[in-house]
Amino acid sequence: MTNAAGTPRITDAVPQLHDYLIDSARRLGHKVALVCGGERVTYRDLDDRSNALAHALVRRGIRRGDRVLVYSDNTAETVVAFWSVLKANAVVSVISPSTKPAKLAHLLNDCQAAGLITDARHTAAFAEAASGAAHLRTVIVSGPVDRALVGGLPGMVGWSEAVAGEPTDAGPERLNIDIDLAAIIYTSGSTGVPKGVMLTHRNMLTAARSITAYLGNVEDDVILGVLPLSFDYGLYQMIMAFLMGARLILERGFAYPAEVLSTMAAERVTGFPGVPTIFATLAEMTTLARYDLSSVRYVTNTAAALAPKHLAFLRAAFPSARIFSMYGLTECKRCTYLPPEDIERKPGSVGIAIPNTEIWIVDEDGRRVEANRVGQLVVRGATVMRGYWGKPEATATRLRPGPLPGETVLYTGDSCRLDDDGYLYFVGRMDDVIKSRGEKVAPREVEDALLAVPGVREAAVIGVPDEILGEAVKAYIVREAGSELTEKRIQRECQRQLESFMVPKYVVFVPELPRTSSGKIARNELL
Amino acid sequence: MKPAHHVTPAKQEDRHLKDRLRQFILESFWVPDAQAVKDGTSLLDSGVVDSTGIQEIIGFLEHEFGIEVLDEEIVPDNLDSVQRIADYLARKVKGGLPDTADAAGGTSTA
Numbered sequence: 015m016t017n018a019a020g021t022p023r024i025t026d027a028v029p030q031l032h033d034y035l036i037d038s039a040r041r042l043g044h045k046v047a048l049v050c051g052g053e054r055v056t057y058r059d060l061d062d063r064s065n066a067l068a069h070a071l072v073r074r075g076i077r078r079g080d081r082v083l084v085y086s087d088n089t090a091e092t093v094v095a096f097w098s099v100l101k102a103n104a105v106v107s108v109i110s111p112s113t114k115p116a117k118l119a120h121l122l123n124d125c126q127a128a129g130l131i132t133d134a135r136h137t138a139a140f141a142e143a144a145s146g147a148a149h150l151r152t153v154i155v156s157g158p159v160d161r162a163l164v165g166g167l168p169g170m171v172g173w174s175e176a177v178a179g180e181p182t183d184a185g186p187e188r189l190n191i192d193i194d195l196a197a198i199i200y201t202s203g204s205t206g207v208p209k210g211v212m213l214t215h216r217n218m219l220t221a222a223r224s225i226t227a228y229l230g231n232v233e234d235d236v237i238l239g240v241l242p243l244s245f246d247y248g249l250y251q252m253i254m255a256f257l258m259g260a261r262l263i264l265e266r267g268f269a270y271p272a273e274v275l276s277t278m279a280a281e282r283v284t285g286f287p288g289v290p291t292i293f294a295t296l297a298e299m300t301t302l303a304r305y306d307l308s309s310v311r312y313v314t315n316t317a318a319a320l321a322p323k324h325l326a327f328l329r330a331a332f333p334s335a336r337i338f339s340m341y342g343l344t345e346c347k348r349c350t351y352l353p354p355e356d357i358e359r360k361p362g363s364v365g366i367a368i369p370n371t372e373i374w375i376v377d378e379d380g381r382r383v384e385a386n387r388v389g390q391l392v393v394r395g396a397t398v399m400r401g402y403w404g405k406p407e408a409t410a411t412r413l414r415p416g417p418l419p420g421e422t423v424l425y426t427g428d429s430c431r432l433d434d435d436g437y438l439y440f441v442g443r444m445d446d447v448i449k450s451r452g453e454k455v456a457p458r459e460v461e462d463a464l465l466a467v468p469g470v471r472e473a474a475v476i477g478v479p480d481e482i483l484g485e486a487v488k489a490y491i492v493r494e495a496g497s498e499l500t501e502k503r504i505q506r507e508c509q510r511q512l513e514s515f516m517v518p519k520y521v522v523f524v525p526e527l528p529r530t531s532s533g534k535i536a537r538n539e540l541l
Numbered sequence: 542m543k544p545a546h547h548v549t550p551a552k553q554e555d556r557h558l559k560d561r562l563r564q565f566i567l568e569s570f571w572v573p574d575a576q577a578v579k580d581g582t583s584l585l586d587s588g589v590v591d592s593t594g595i596q597e598i599i600g601f602l603e604h605e606f607g608i609e610v611l612d613e614e615i616v617p618d619n620l621d622s623v624q625r626i627a628d629y630l631a632r633k634v635k636g637g638l639p640d641t642a643d644a645a646g647g648t649s650t651a
Contacts, residue, residue: 087588114571135586138573138574139573266585268592269590269595270616270620271612272616273616300612301613509571509594509597514591514593517593
């Protein structure tokens with residue numbers, strides 16, 4: 015295969031992320047790549063549709079390296095949008111539609127987004143957020159748009175109008191190389207301001223290849239995508255499926271477990287990536303045995319070591335499946351995995367370094383510590399991010415010089431230890447950041463939301479161990495005199511301001527918060 | 542809209558129930574445009590609720606109406622709009638769901 019200029023196929027050299035979609039479309043054009051919301055989309059369709067949308071982006075002013083936000087949930091349009099941004103030589107960031115307008119506005123300005131791709135269902139939220147986004151050149155909206163609500167937005171266009179007449183046979187001219195940015199994934203920072211993790215094509219390809227290698231993914235895999243595409247664990251299910259030429263069964267979420275189980279059985283799902291909340295829901299279902307889940311050959315869990323009771327449940331529910339317990343952070347995607355055969359031998363461990371990654375533990379002075387000593391986990395490898403967008407100081411904390419000149423390695427901020435055999439055990443975070451449901455929660459962001467609730471005088475938030483969530487968010491509240499706020503009321507108010515994984519699971523009312531001598535809240539005294 | 546005196550008691554009860562459900566939804570979730578949550582609006586599609594939200598709705602129904610929502614009843618046909626929840630509750634409260642699996646799978650309430 016040659017390109018227009020007659021040179022060898024690009025994927026024969028060093029590929030970019032989307033080359034795998036293009037390659038799978040060449041090899042398996044008629045294969046169904048994506049099943050989503052009743053739609054069955056072939057590789058050819060996905061490639062064609064993302065080519066057209068990529069041209070539409072370029073025509074509407076998106077240039078190499080521009081940031082484009084995709085504000086939508088798990089739909090076929092989100093999948094097409096993701097690949098189209100890469101084909102347009104731009105940088106993609108998928109944002110959950112549960113992100114409230116004020117935060118979306120912040121994100122649009124933070125990365126100076128030039129484009130926004132979204133759906134009419136989210137009009138009320140994005141119209142408000144995008145109206146103040148100074149750098150936006152185009153907003154492409156799928157579905158029926160209420161023009162009255164979005165009339166003033168710059169470059170607003172309906173999806174079908176945007177792609178009409180655009181070429182589908184190939185994407186725009188390739189300008190990027192593999193060390194250019196492919197994506198920015200936002201994660202919570204300890205100050206409460208979200209940080210955009212910058213990832214290159216090479217970063218993401220290295221991670222995807224490493225993970226598919228240890229999972230043993232094959233072209234015949236049918237992978238379930240119930241986790242949000244805005245969450246890197248969810249996003250990589252799509253990337254890895256298309257890298258292998260496999261099939262992705264994309265679900266809106268796990269709101270209706272019985273429906274997801276029916277789909278898993280009907281589609282003969284082979285790969286089931288989940289989180290403990292999902293496994294806990296399944297474990298409580300009395301009707302689970304009705305579904306034929308015998309096709310599932312592997313189940314994955316991330317964020318924390320699998321609790322023994324979840325492991326026992328998964329063994330019983332998926333007798334022929336290999337069960338993978340994994341751990342990582344957005345800044346390098348994945349650090350470790352526990353080989354299924356070691357799960358009994360190394361209880362509580364999150365395993366060994368993923369292929370093509372190196373890990374070690376350092377003390378406070380940055381010196382490597384011996385086995386079984388707790389210290390900070392350091393990660394070395396091509397998966398390590400390029401830094402946080404526009405935050406050189408935060409970047410310098412995490413990325414520090416490595417063994418080779420000019421090289422940087424990731425200081426994770428996670429306290430861990432390695433045993434004598436090199437198996438990793440996660441101990442906790444070194445900062446206040448809470449890891450709940452696999453996502454980082456900044457106490458500050460939750461506290462700001464709590465302080466906005468009428469009747470709250472002071473608020474402090476900590477993480478407490480939780481079998482299902484890893485850590486659960488717990489809030490300590492000092493009420494204003496006469497306030498009759500209840501736990502439920504506080505949770506509802508938080509629900510309106512925060513993404514649902516940030517809402518405190520527990521709310522405790524206290525007469526006052528413990529303070530240090532300098533007047534800061536003494537979090538370590540809250541428990 | 543019909544004048545109030547033409548509304549039958551059953552319809553009035555249905556209206557009252559739906560208002561109560563809508564009030565719960567508007568109080569519990571972030572709804573940018575309250576007018577947009579009509580009886581038939583899909584709660585999931587419109588982004589009003591997510592997986593966690595469905596659990597909240599189930600908790601509300603179990604607590605407020607003294608029912609138990611069975612696993613197989615947690616399907617969009619029963620829960621994905623104000624109208625569907627009202628219809629489901631009406632069947633459930635009146636004991637109209639002797640075989641819940643049939644009701645969940647076979648009843649279209651759209």
